[in-house]
Amino acid sequence: MSDSQVVGAPGIAAKRERRAGQRRAILYIALIAVGLVAPFLAYPVFLMKILCFALFACAFNLLLGYAGLLSFGHAAFLASGGYVTGYLLASYPGLTPELGVLAGTLAATLLGCLFGVLSIRRQGIYFAMVTLALAQLMFFVFIQAPFTGGEDGLHGVPRGELFGLISLQSNLAMYYFVFAVFLLGFALIQRTVHSPFGQVLKAIRENEPRAVSLGYNVDAYKLLAFVLSAGLAGLAGATKTVVFQLASLTDAHWHMSGEVILMTLLGGVGTLLGPLAGASLVVSLQHLLAQSPLGNWVSVILGAIFVLCVMSFRSGIVGELATLYRKNFK
Amino acid sequence: MQTETIDSIAVLETRGLTKSFRGFTAVDDVNLRVQEGHIHALIGPNGAGKTTVFNLLTKFLAPTRGEILYRGKPITSLKSNQIARQGLVRSFQISAVFAHMTALENVRVALQRRLGTSFHFWKSEKTLEPLNERALALLDEVGLAAYADTLTVEMPYGRKRALEVATTLALDPVMMLLDEPTQGMGAEDVDRIVELIKRVSKGRTVLMVEHNLSVVSRLCDRITVLARGAVLAEGDYPSVSSNPLVREAYMGSDAAETSDERASA
Numbered sequence: 001m002s003d004s005q006v007v008g009a010p011g012i013a014a015k016r017e018r019r020a021g022q023r024r025a026i027l028y029i030a031l032i033a034v035g036l037v038a039p040f041l042a043y044p045v046f047l048m049k050i051l052c053f054a055l056f057a058c059a060f061n062l063l064l065g066y067a068g069l070l071s072f073g074h075a076a077f078l079a080s081g082g083y084v085t086g087y088l089l090a091s092y093p094g095l096t097p098e099l100g101v102l103a104g105t106l107a108a109t110l111l112g113c114l115f116g117v118l119s120i121r122r123q124g125i126y127f128a129m130v131t132l133a134l135a136q137l138m139f140f141v142f143i144q145a146p147f148t149g150g151e152d153g154l155h156g157v158p159r160g161e162l163f164g165l166i167s168l169q170s171n172l173a174m175y176y177f178v179f180a181v182f183l184l185g186f187a188l189i190q191r192t193v194h195s196p197f198g199q200v201l202k203a204i205r206e207n208e209p210r211a212v213s214l215g216y217n218v219d220a221y222k223l224l225a226f227v228l229s230a231g232l233a234g235l236a237g238a239t240k241t242v243v244f245q246l247a248s249l250t251d252a253h254w255h256m257s258g259e260v261i262l263m264t265l266l267g268g269v270g271t272l273l274g275p276l277a278g279a280s281l282v283v284s285l286q287h288l289l290a291q292s293p294l295g296n297w298v299s300v301i302l303g304a305i306f307v308l309c310v311m312s313f314r315s316g317i318v319g320e321l322a323t324l325y326r327k328n329f330k
Numbered sequence: 331m332q333t334e335t336i337d338s339i340a341v342l343e344t345r346g347l348t349k350s351f352r353g354f355t356a357v358d359d360v361n362l363r364v365q366e367g368h369i370h371a372l373i374g375p376n377g378a379g380k381t382t383v384f385n386l387l388t389k390f391l392a393p394t395r396g397e398i399l400y401r402g403k404p405i406t407s408l409k410s411n412q413i414a415r416q417g418l419v420r421s422f423q424i425s426a427v428f429a430h431m432t433a434l435e436n437v438r439v440a441l442q443r444r445l446g447t448s449f450h451f452w453k454s455e456k457t458l459e460p461l462n463e464r465a466l467a468l469l470d471e472v473g474l475a476a477y478a479d480t481l482t483v484e485m486p487y488g489r490k491r492a493l494e495v496a497t498t499l500a501l502d503p504v505m506m507l508l509d510e511p512t513q514g515m516g517a518e519d520v521d522r523i524v525e526l527i528k529r530v531s532k533g534r535t536v537l538m539v540e541h542n543l544s545v546v547s548r549l550c551d552r553i554t555v556l557a558r559g560a561v562l563a564e565g566d567y568p569s570v571s572s573n574p575l576v577r578e579a580y581m582g583s584d585a586a587e588t589s590d591e592r593a594s595a
Contacts, residue, residue, distance in 0.1 A: 188452075191451065191452060191453075191454070192451040192452075194454065194455045195450060195451045195452065195453050195454065195455055196442055196445070196447045196448050196449075196450050196453055196455060196457060196458055197448060197449055197450055197451040197453075198451065198455065199435065199438070199439055199442065199448075199455055199458065200439065200442070200448050202428070202430075202431060203428045203431065203439045206427075206428035206429055206430060206431065207426055207427065207428055207429070209390065209422065209426065210422065210426040210427070210428070210497075211439075212390075212410045212411050212414070213388065213410065213411075213414050213419060213420050213421075213422075213426070214414060214419075214439065214440045214443065214497070214501060215411050215412075215414035215415040215419075215443055215501065216411055216443065216448070217409075217411045218411070220449075221448075221449070224449060224451065228451065
């Protein structure tokens with residue numbers, strides 16, 4: 001091997017990487033700008049709903065797209081975040097919303113540890129079934145437990161004042177809080193994917209036995225990914241509760257676990273922006289269809305879209321766009 | 331080739347190693363002794379249990395009976411990844427690379443465990459860049475420096491196997507277990523891998539499963555022949571190859587015959 005090759009090879013890649021990084025930065029800045037002006041163009045509550053579900057889907061995608069684990073029980077984390085935050089904010093009027101959200105996130109993280117320890121050794125469909133079973137267990141806990149309001153759920157959760165200073169009563173203020181939470185969650189996921197931990201996770205996904213033979217305790221890495229994903233799903237649920245001032249069984253139902261899979265696959269699994277696109281699409285469709293005469297057909301139409309997606313564009317919206325971009329502009 | 335002076339102690343030893351699958355005994359009472367600094371071959375007809383022995387040694391399978399000693403200490407109860415951490419590193423029969431990572435990243439993933447930051451999800455992957463130099467040196471050592479930024483999935487088969495060796499070397503193993511390192515390769519690639527193994531085995535111990543007897547004869551200090559899960563013969567190449575039992579076991583097994591013919595041709 002000549003020296004020029006040795007030195008030259010990484011140089012080209014570094015340059016290519018830098019250019020890709022610049023393009024990514026521009027894209028992110030543009031998206032943040034859109035996010036900042038969006039509440040003046042669309043109904044803020046609708047946007048907040050999108051952002052909460054987008055964060056939920058991003059959290060799920062961290063697990064499915066980057067650790068290769070299909071959980072069918074993520075509703076449990078969304079709901080536990082929501083219920084804990086809702087209960088605390090409703091019971092302790094002095095509690096500020098950011099502390100309530102933090103507590104909800106923590107609760108979901110702890111639940112994630114428990115679920116993770118119980119399920120992480122299973123593979124593929126068995127992993128999905130164990131997480132589903134545990135989530136169903138939680139569903140019944142949420143029906144029976146005294147603090148959840150049973151079938152009725154929790155209502156009238158106060159939005160309160162952020163840091164005890166800024167009232168979140170106005171939807172605009174609330175929106176910027178949710179937007180900040182989303183950005184924080186997204187940044188954490190972005191960093192996790194591009195971290196030393198992310199590298200090992202990728203190696204495990206690519207070839208698990210080889211990762212083991214390099215000395216990695218793969219179960220521990222999967223567990224950490226699972227707990228991170230659960231915590232972020234809890235963050236989404238907690239934020240959602242503050243926005244809508246309620247926590248209900250809808251969030252704990254297995255439909256919700258299915259919906260997040262749909263959002264992630266539709267948007268593009270294993271892409272950072274895919275879940276955002278998927279959640280936007282699904283929430284928008286639900287919103288539009290609910291108002292149209294086709295209201296009763298929401299599930300059928302979403303199902304048809306899902307089938308179409310799986311059959312003809314498997315890498316999802318963002319995945320297909322990325323492929324298109326690579327083909328035409330490189 | 332190797333100086334058998336003071337260090338003729340066993341790095342790896344098995345005592346009565348046995349593995350049964352529902353009554354079928356795949357590995358039967360195998361007593362193996364691999365001496366330090368040796369390149370030791372495990373050969374035998376198809377289905378003799380060579381890969382199963384490998385899986386037992388690295389705990390990808392749990393032995394039914396028997397004991398495994400590594401540098402004199404029992405490792406029978408350790409997990410696969412713990413065994414790897416002690417410097418006993420294996421490769422796989424089918425090329426085991428991380429396909430959608432570059433060659434450099436493949437090696438770097440092996441190097442990064444020692445940094446102790448592999449669970450740090452809040453750090454940038456840029457913190458791994460100080461390892462690039464070492465990773466590149468390892469790639470250079472196996473003749474892959476030019477492929478540093480190539481996605482592994484786009485590399486030719488022979489190069490992938492070389493990359494595997496580089497990744498294994500990144501762990502600075504005391505002992506390497508190579509499962510058919512030349513399997514499925516053209517003659518030119520085989521020669522390159524043989525040279526590579528010869529080079530990187532300096533100061534290490536190697537146990538390899540190999541079908542290609544010409545490779546075995548060129549590389550190995552000692553050979554253990556397995557047949558039907560049990561040790562049939564052991565010794566250096568001339569003594570093993572002239573052993574009538576071994577010849578009989580190989581009769582009809584064209585894998586060995588043809589590779590032997592190919593070697594002499």
